[in-house]
Amino acid sequence: MSLLWAATSRHLLRHPAQLALALVGLTLGVASIVAVDIATGSASRAFELSLAAVSGPATHEISAGPAGVDEDLYVQLVQRAHVIRLAPIVEGYVTVGDEALQLVGVDPLAAADFSVHPATGNHRSWAVTAPNLDFEGPAPDEGSLRSWLLGNGAMLAPATLAGLGLKPGDALRGDVGGRPFEGRVMGSLPKRLAGAGALLLTDIATAQEWLGLPGRLSRIDIQAPAGPAAQAELAQLRRQLPPGVTLAPAARRAQAGLDMTRAFSTNLKALALLALLVGLFLVYGAMSFAIVQRRHELGVLRALGVRRWEILRLVVFEVLALSVAGALAGLALGTLIAHGLLHLVTRTINDLYFVLAVNGVSLDPLQVLKALGGALAVALVAALIPALEATGSHPVLALRRSVLEARARRIVRLLPWMSAALAVACGALVAASSRSVPAGFLALFLVLLAVAALAPALLAALAGIAARVAGRMTPLGRIALAEVAASLSRTGVAVAALAMAVAAMIGISVMVDSFRESLRDWLARTLQADLYVGAPGPGFSRPERWIDPRVAADLARVPGVAQAVASRRAVVDSPSGPVQVDAMDFSPAMAHGTQLTQGDPARVWPAFAAGELLLAEPLAYRLNLHAGGQLTLITVSGPRAFRIAGVYREYGNDRGSVRLERSAYRHWWHDDAVSALALYLAPGADRDAVVRALRAAVARRQALIINSSGEVRATSMDIFERTFVITRVLDWLAAAVAAIGLVSALLAWQLSRAHELALLRAVGLSRLGAALMIEAQAGFMGLVALLAALPAGLLTALLLVEVINRRAFGWRIDLHLHAAQFVNAVLLAAGAALLAGLYPAWRTGRAALVADLREE
């Protein structure tokens, strides 16, 4: 037995390249899976923590429309709360330095009451402010009640303070929607308060003043202990709520937050799955090559009388040792890559959804196990199939590789049927599942698998044909191509992985381009005004982002401004969750800029002006609503069913929004604030001069953002590009993994052919000739992968645009096709193939003939 171990370890040591390839394959495969898992997992974990930090021990909460809850309601309710605890919360987004922070204003006295209750989880929430109140800070006044109540004191996480270069006692300056504020850092949040990276904690009075929301609360947190007394009090409290004010379990807000990013994280998961698939292919390739390589040796061992199970055990142990080493390296590499990815994920979430600070990557053991287990299982299967094949054969047959290839060819003959079956299954799946996003992604993977199945068959067929054609010109060409066809057990898998990656790349490229073009058209149509004025800050529809009404009035009077159209963006509640409302003054230009996909314009606009609403496509799709139907929204007077006048195209918000005439909005929600102004210039007005006059009018009052429609378009396109950066990065990661798979496959293959090449060299093939031959083989494989990928890529694009995007977001994208979208795919296929051939070609050119001839 020890001799057997010695034989196998000597084999591996004497073929370091093989060992390295197997390890690299495993490492990269596992790394790509782990990286995506960690990045997405860390982002959602950070979200949960920050949510816990902000909502803490609350079991329920009271909230109202965009204008918030009247603080007098809290005063009235808290008087009668004897069993349950209430705490008022004012929150909003502020900017300090370059950081977007979530400002949470609490009443430390209510927090003390909250934390007295023996509820769990307080240590993870703003309720820590209660104990924190009694620390004796570095200076006598630090953290004192006076700092809280009268000193505009603020607390931040230690890391956030360090990032801003601040320490307790320092002045804190920032702005809210362009309005500056100033306070003082009164202390740092305790380190044990995880998820507080983007948290700025102040007294409720300070928060109201900084946010410009006097008299209003964002919500009232409720802590209800278990038991009938608390339930009775909760029920009584519910009866006291005025219309439009709702009491709901605190978990609902968490759910809304998660819902908001659901489409986004589904996308990430799908891309992670792609990375997983390609990664597993790579692991499979690496391991099966490693064993196929040893087929001859295994045959010899069998011939020497080693029993089958002994060899299998040997293989299993070897695979396990290799896999564990490769997986651990992959884990380390994946964690490194995850840091880069995480940054992209976080930025997208901040661009599109809410302020999130991810302090570090969190390694979920389950994710790690999943990646390692998957890789290990695939590695075992990959190694056992050839091992079983080799050991199951008669020892004499096992010594001949032709037997293996004959078997591979038999399998390849079945592959087109499999491919066709997969394609049919994909079509059936799309037809059968009308709205399911996961089903859409499943269909996508079926297409990719169909390509993977088709590619080796295509390779065999084309190589056969090409060999005959090329053979008429030069025998060498025939030999080279026939060799490709004859070594399907290795070339097939490599081409399959590459074809799959290229197809995905084409699909994503076409989808992103189509999306970009549709967005560009939409922006051009929607941005009708000459100038747009808005309050800066994170969070599109935050109530604190408003233009001072006096400033707004002055802007409308600036000479050269012909018309100013005000709009308000807010989030209101509905039975089906929060809905964004865009309240706009009606104007013919707005009507002209709106592309209706449902509803007759002649009827829609009068109805809109009369208070009916328009639904953005994504929302209409998500709620399955149509023009003529109704949507219920919670107004200040309670739920009200609004008639839907029409549906319009919109890409501004992936959750979709509702458009309402502003006077109707003001009537139903008692909210007069203005979020943005669209300015139309008088004919002949000098735009630059008007902008200068506008800036002068707002100077030192509010730092508003004044943009031309062109700048708005550019900013929107920028955000669009940023959103898709992560898609592209993941896509390239998968492609790189596929390319490396091809390189290692080719390398392993060429190494095993050293003997034949040496033979060719011996009969007169020049060094250059040998190198060219290898490059030609590699190039041919790349070409076949590309050929298989082209139709599949288009199909993938179609699925992404028409099925997945539609199901995930509900928006309709016009398919835009042009040559540039395929350039990357061609580059990938050709580049990977040619690069893959370089090293074997170089090595063949240099190899000592005699040594290679003696090798066998």
Next chain:
Amino acid sequence: MHAGFKVLLPGCAALVMGCTLTRASAAPPDGLGVLRGGAADAGFAVAQGSRQFKFPADHGPHPDFRHEWWYFTGRLQAADGEQFGFELTFFRLGVAPPAAAAPSSAPVVPAVSDAAAGGSRWRARQVYAAHFAISDLTRGRFHARARYARDALGLGESRATPLSVRVQDWSLKQVAPARPVVAGAADRDAAPARWQLRADDGAYAIDLGALITGRPVLNGMAGLSIKDDAPGAASWYYSMPRLPLSGTVRRDGKTLAVTGEAWLDREWGSGGLGPEQQGWDWYALQLSDGSALMFYGLRDRDGRPDVHSAGTFVDREGGVHALRLSDISVTVTGHWDSPRGGRYPSGWRLSVPSQALALDITPVLTDQELTTRPRYWEGAVDARGSRAGQAISAQGYVELVGYAQAQAQATAMTPSATAPASH
């Protein structure tokens, strides 16, 4: 004196420490910080010299002083013989001196901004806390809770005329003013003021009417109670030892009619304990012969009695006798170990030789510890003994502060009691 010292709102009281500008950071983290530092905060009035007490005006708040409390303890009997003890205390704590009173040298504190200019109505210069505890003596249960509110939006308030002190809906309110005897009117037209005490924490609720009879008893030197040698480390302090009560106790949804007698302690000032003082034991006893005894024993860090300890004996004729440390002897006869940490005395032999008084005092329930911050023991006690050779009994309350702190940091009952990271 009294518990008053605990001005401290658990959780935020201590934070008040920050207001005590001197020596605060040297003080131990025991939650008694507001009472430490001896000298009063700049801008607040200081208890010193002499004062002409005026009633009913002095029943109301004194916002010029930093802290103040209305401290009710008492025993209640239901018709069926069930016995209760209760504590209901209202604390007022000035965060900054009233805007008009702040001298120019005081730290700059923004004036309370008005709502019209975008200011928040939550801005407040003082805060309130209330402690409510019921000792359900028949059932052997003790139940306590605290509530807090800032002096804003009507969440908490204190007012002199008519008297009203409130933390949300826990309140002390004057419901009828005193009708003095006037010339020509019949004697029966004279009537004492009536106050109403209300508190409800879900499990227990009290709604008690108190008759404000008898003259307030001025403790210390004509009402000036000196706690330490530091200037300003003193308070104005009066008691009303026997206020007849009648009303209801609600327990688990059932209402019981009760009668009883309350002890009111009133104290206000701006300074407090010296840094070397560890805590205090306070005794308030209503004796069966109609007399009353109050004594507070201050302890230093080694547990030795402090010379500033003092008390008052009110004889049955209403005669007031000030007591000094040397007039009283207290021997601890038993101990109780709190499951939450800390070892409390639990049983005393107290004697006042000048009054020929000797009493053995025992808690009615051993565990009457409030798990507020600071954590302290305050509970109903019974006493038996002799006065001038005659057997005598007494009911009352004892308060024990400064025993829990050793373990308070380590054995936190609630997150609010955990040691802050900054320590």
